[in-house]
Amino acid sequence: MSVACVKPWFVYLVRAANGALYCGISDDAQRRFAAHQSGRGARFFHSSPAVALVYVETCGSKGDALRRERAIKQMNKPAKEALVSAQRSDSVNGQAIS
Template sequence: MYLLRCINNSLYCGVSNDLDKRLRQHNGEIAGGAKYTRANGPCVLAYQEQVKDRSTALKRECEIKSMTRDEKLTLL
């Protein structure tokens, strides 16, 4: 689970098992990545959590997405 800080200072939350590759996708270096981050890139890794499995990662992603911006900034 990770949080990216985009060029417009927004935060983007996601899940990946290959974070380096995923960040390159988000920044448009290789195919893939979210449309939002490609449009608001470049993005830098601001926070990451390692969890035991994908299910746990998706639950944590949901928790973080429901946080306010201030709560996310406190997490960083």
């Protein structure tokens, strides 16, 4: 009996050139960010290109990622910026980023 390896899903925030934050999910956040930068991603970036992947959160399943994405999308901009700042300070302090 083998145990299937569950691939993690990620919720991410990308900053656009105009300062807006885009929230999405993917099973490979770096690959998806590259797609956004190259114009193969969301139409959101047609008016203002993607400039930085500023937040990545690991989720246990696609369903968990979808629920977390919905929660983040319902946040106001200051709350989203707080997520970005908290993760940036964690990475500066050498903490693992979830």
